[in-house]
Amino acid sequence: MSWGREGVPGQFPLTRADRSVVRAVELAVNPLSWILVFVTWRVSGWGLGLILLASVEWPTWRRGKRVSAGPSWWPALLRKDLRAAVRLFDTALAGVIVLMFVAYAVREPNMAVEAAWIVPVVVALSNSTIALNAFGTDNGTGFDRYLLLPLTGREILWSKTVSLAVLVGGQLGLVAVATAWRLGWAAGLVVGVEGLSLLLVLAGWGAWVSVWVPFRLKAYRFADGGSVWAGLVAFALCLGPGMAAARGDWWVRWLVIAMTGAVCWAMLGLAGRRLEVGRERIRERLP
Amino acid sequence: MSIRASGLQKKFGTFTAVDGVDLTVAPGTIHGFLGPNGSGKSTTVKMLTGLIEPTAGTVEINGIDLRVDPGGVKRTIGVLPEDLALFDALTLWEHLALAGPLYGLTRGETEERAGQLLRYLDLFDERHTEAGQASYGMRKKTALALALLHNPKTLFLDEPFEGIDPSSAENIRELLVGMAEKGATVFVTSHILDVVEKLVSSYSILAGGKVVATGRIGERPLKDVYFEHIPRPAGEEFSWLG
DSSP: OOTTOTTOTTSSSOOHHHHHHHHHHHHHHOHHHHHHHHHHHHHHHHHHHHHHHHHHHHHHHHTTSTTOOOSSSHHHHHHHHHHHHTTSHHHHHHHHHHHHHHHHHHHOTTOOHHHHHHHHHHHHHHTHHHHHTTTTTTHHHHHHHHHHSSOOHHHHHHHHHHHHHHHHHHHHHHHHHHHHHHHOHHHHHHHHHHHHHHHHHHHHHHHHHHHHSOOOOOTTSOOOOSOHHHHHHHHHHHHHHHHHHHHSOHHHHHHHHHHHHHHHHHHHHHHHHHHHHTHHHHHHTOO | OOEEEEEEEEEETTEEEEEEEEEEEOTTOEEEEEOOTTSSHHHHHHHHTTSSOOSEEEEEETTEETTTOHHHHHHHEEEEOTTOOOOTTSBHHHHHHHHHHHTTOOHHHHHHHHHHHHHHTTOGGGTTSBGGGSOHHHHHHHHHHHHHTTOOSEEEEESTTTTOOHHHHHHHHHHHHHHHHTTOEEEEEESOHHHHHHHOSEEEEEETTEEEEEEEBTTBOHHHHHHHHSOOOOOOOOTTOO
């Protein structure tokens, strides 16, 4: 054995790959990195949420008085859900991941296409907190208001789905645009289709879980409870259709969209009915 | 009849909270629903407004069977529930802006009525406060404004004067009397007998989940009827107090 054999892993001088590993480990164990990640996460996560919120609030600001909700009723519910969502750490984490991916796409000319496939799954899973606990931020009193308004269970869950679509769709849209910018429109479209299938999976499964095992969420916290098995199923559901949409042929992608769309539609109907019948049980679990 | 309930019962496990309540309230009536704590008043209101399902019995509001057409009932009633039922993340004004279109009001109508109600309840300047940050009184007034916004045929108010300042309470009383004169029905639960006696025209007294007395104001003093059926706890000598 002799020192100085260039290109032998684990021996000096270090190879380029070795140096990359050392730099990465150094960065990971450096407390300053963690502080930086924390600050970025808080600022950017909320920032992205606020951008989404502003897009909903904009029509009323433009009229010069931040008061009315417009002629239909769902913008007010959307505004409420977005306000609550940006106060959850899980959603903020998703925002940070999206911004990190955008930065990666902008800075790295040889961006790995696999990153563009996996990031939407991670973003969707991070947002699964609000999808699986649709009434988690409303608490019991807010849930009672839903019941007092002349809305059916299905309409209530549709309003939740719209909120989820705006929030998660906004985040995944950014991922798709960044991918398209770096790898071309075809790659961006694939990510868009993958994002849509993930959104449908989350909306359908989330509606079902939200009325079967409701769980209260706390602002400025990570979700610290809820159904573990529901989370594991969400993981499996996101990974399956997500990867199929990302890696399959186009006919597979459209099939995934059609299937997840049909399942989402059916789940919203079933969960809506369950909400009406089992409203007392849901209310009990949302103190 | 505006309110017709028959054999209304609610069980929570083995505990019977409401046991065979029959109620009939005519249009244009302010009906007081009285009783001590834990007598089942709020549970009854929750069943009448569709918040919870009765274990047994039927409910008909404004001629609509609650079990058959809950949406139809909800469109004709206004409710001030026990827990106020507000969304923490919405401002007081946004609650009204949300409810108006759901009851078929235009944006203009919603804004006009909401502004008028909030000014009358001395809440207009605080309208952009999120409900989660508002005081109990502000939340209660907002819930009341929500109950009134769509001009309901029948109002259910659970303890409407608790936690409300005197001037707003007087305004609310005048508003309710005015509504009843125009034909609306008001169903009020309360502990405060003096307030109820000045407001209502008929009453029911609930104890242990059962209606123990019904009557009209003016027949006999309400306090006499109440304490006849709801005995006061025995007197104690508090020599150590004061």
